[in-house]
Amino acid sequence: MEINQEKSLSSLLAEVKDAQLFGQVDIVVNNIILDSRKVLPGSLFVALRGTQTDGHQYIGMATELGAAAILCEELPENRVTGTTYIQVPDSAEAMGHIASAFYGHPSKSLTLVGVTGTNGKTSVATFLFQLFRALGYRCGLLSTVQNQIEDKVIAATHTTPDSTALNELLAQMLAKKCSHVFMEVSSHAVAQHRITGLQFAGGIFTNITHDHLDFHKTFDNYIKAKKGFFDALPKTAFALVNVDDRRGAVMVQNTSAKIETYSLQTLATFKGKVISDTLAGMHMEINLQEVWFRVIGRFNAYNLLSVYGAALLLGEKADSVLTELSNLKSPPGRFEQFHSDDHVVGIVDYAHTPDALENVLETIAHLRSGNEKVITLVGCGGNRDAEKRPKMAEIACKYSNQVILTSDNPRFEDPLDILDQMKKGVPPLDYKKTKVIADRREAIFKAGLEAESGDIILIAGKGHENYQDIKGVKHHFDDKEVLLEVFEKRHSN
Incomplete structure (x- = not known):
C-alpha cells in the first residue's frame, strides 16, 4: 500500500534546526528520495554521507532529473536556478524530522x-x-x-x-x-x-x-x-x-x-x-x-x-x-526445536554473538537429562566485528562434545580466513573434537548423520535467515530446511 503525500517545504522544515535556505521555500514536495536514480520532478533529494558512498556526489544527477529541493550538508559549487537547497549540519538528523512531518507524524x-x-x-x-x-x-x-x-x-x-x-x-x-x-x-x-x-x-x-x-x-x-x-x-x-x-x-x-x-x-x-x-x-x-x-x-x-x-x-x-x-511461542529461528523420528533434537538459533551463543549453550546444558552429546555448528559473518570470532569458537568448545566450525554469511571475505580466525579460539585440549567444514550444508549433514538418538544439535548464527550472503549475492540457504532434510535421510536409512 502506498501513501501518497504532498507537503509544502516550509511545513517539512518546521522542526529542522540550523537550516540555511537557498531558493524558494513556498514549494510543494511530493516525495523524499535517497537514491538519485529514483528522483522525479517535485522530489526532495537527501544527500547522505553513507559508509559506502557520499550522496553529495549525486546532487547534480538529482537536479537534472527535476528535484524540487536538495537537503545537504555541503552546498555544490554550481547551484541550479529554480532548485531550493537546504544546508544542515547533519542530513540524516534533518531527514528524520522531515520524514516524520511528511507522513503526518x-x-x-x-x-x-x-x-x-x-x-x-x-x-x-x-x-x-x-x-x-x-x-x-x-x-x-x-x-x-x-x-x-x-x-x-x-x-x-x-x-x-x-x-x-x-x-x-x-x-x-x-x-x-x-x-x-x-x-x-x-x-x-x-x-x-x-x-x-x-x-x-x-x-x-x-x-x-x-x-x-x-x-x-x-x-x-x-x-x-x-x-x-x-x-x-x-x-x-x-x-x-x-x-x-x-x-x-x-x-x-x-x-x-x-x-x-x-x-x-x-x-x-x-x-x-x-x-x-x-x-x-x-x-x-x-x-x-x-x-x-x-x-x-x-x-x-x-x-x-x-x-x-x-x-x-x-x-x-x-x-x-x-x-x-503462557501461550506464546518463540519467534522463527530463536531456539526453534526440531525432532527426528529417532529422537535427535535439532535447535536452530540466531545466536551470532559470544554472549548469545553462551546463553543458548548454557540453556542446553541445563536441559540435558543424561549422557546425550551436544554437537554445536557455528560460524561468523564476514565484514563484521572480527574480535568475536575466536571467542565464538572457544565458547562452542566449552559447552559441546563436538564442534563444527563452518561458514555463515562470508560476504566479501574468504570463508577460510574467517575460519582460521575462529580456530585461534579453540583450546589445544579441544582440537580433537573440533572439525572445520567450510560448506555449511555439508557441515549440517555431518552433524545430523553422526548424531545418535537423544543427542542435541545446535545450529547457530543464522536462525530465521533463508540465504547466505556471498560476494554481494544472496543465495538461498535455510538451516531449518537442511536440518529437516538430514532428519528425513536418517529416517530413510
Whole structure:
C-alpha cells in the first residue's frame, strides 16, 4: 500500500534546526528520495554521507532529473536556478524530522515501543506484538525477522529502516487502524538518526555485550549509541531496563522518561524467578505469581519479564497478560526445536554473538537429562566485528562434545580466513573434537548423520535467515530446511 503525500517545504522544515535556505521555500514536495536514480520532478533529494558512498556526489544527477529541493550538508559549487537547497549540519538528523512531518507524524498517533540491546530485541518485540494482538489490539511489528501490519508480512532488509521508509510504514500501520507498534531499535538506527523525529511511548533495554564494533569502532561508542535512545525519550514515556546487566543503570542515567526495572537476581519493579526449565517449557514466578510458559531458557525468562513489565506499564492487567504470555511461542529461528523420528533434537538459533551463543549453550546444558552429546555448528559473518570470532569458537568448545566450525554469511571475505580466525579460539585440549567444514550444508549433514538418538544439535548464527550472503549475492540457504532434510535421510536409512 502506498501513501501518497504532498507537503509544502516550509511545513517539512518546521522542526529542522540550523537550516540555511537557498531558493524558494513556498514549494510543494511530493516525495523524499535517497537514491538519485529514483528522483522525479517535485522530489526532495537527501544527500547522505553513507559508509559506502557520499550522496553529495549525486546532487547534480538529482537536479537534472527535476528535484524540487536538495537537503545537504555541503552546498555544490554550481547551484541550479529554480532548485531550493537546504544546508544542515547533519542530513540524516534533518531527514528524520522531515520524514516524520511528511507522513503526518504517525508515531504521535500510535503507542510506539522500542526495544534495544545486543540480544533479545527480536524476541521481545515479537512477543509484545503477539501479546497485544491476543489482548485484542491491532498492532504493527518492525523487526530483524520481518515487518508486519496485523497479518500482512513485509520483508525486512534492516533491523531498523531509514527514517523515510520507517515513517511510511508507521503511516501504513496507522491507516490500517493499528494502535500499538513494537520495534527493534538497533545501535545503527540511533547513530544514523533513523529514529529521529519519532515519539516513543516507552523503551526497553535487554542487555549489552560486544557487537557491531566494525561500525562503532569502540565498545564505548556502541554503549553511547544504545544510551542515545533513552536520552531522547520524553518524560511521558517509560524506560524499562534489565538491572541484572551492569550497564542497565548507565542506559537511563540521563533519560527524562519514567525509569522502571526488571530482574531475576535483585529487587526490581518486575521480579522473576525460574522454578524449572525443560525442553517442554519453563515454570516461572513473576511478581509472586507462578506461570508455565512454552518458551524455554533463562534468556527467555528475561525476555518474558520485560514483556510483562512493558504490558503493565502500558496499562494492561497482570492476570490477562500472564494468561496470554503462557501461550506464546518463540519467534522463527530463536531456539526453534526440531525432532527426528529417532529422537535427535535439532535447535536452530540466531545466536551470532559470544554472549548469545553462551546463553543458548548454557540453556542446553541445563536441559540435558543424561549422557546425550551436544554437537554445536557455528560460524561468523564476514565484514563484521572480527574480535568475536575466536571467542565464538572457544565458547562452542566449552559447552559441546563436538564442534563444527563452518561458514555463515562470508560476504566479501574468504570463508577460510574467517575460519582460521575462529580456530585461534579453540583450546589445544579441544582440537580433537573440533572439525572445520567450510560448506555449511555439508557441515549440517555431518552433524545430523553422526548424531545418535537423544543427542542435541545446535545450529547457530543464522536462525530465521533463508540465504547466505556471498560476494554481494544472496543465495538461498535455510538451516531449518537442511536440518529437516538430514532428519528425513536418517529416517530413510
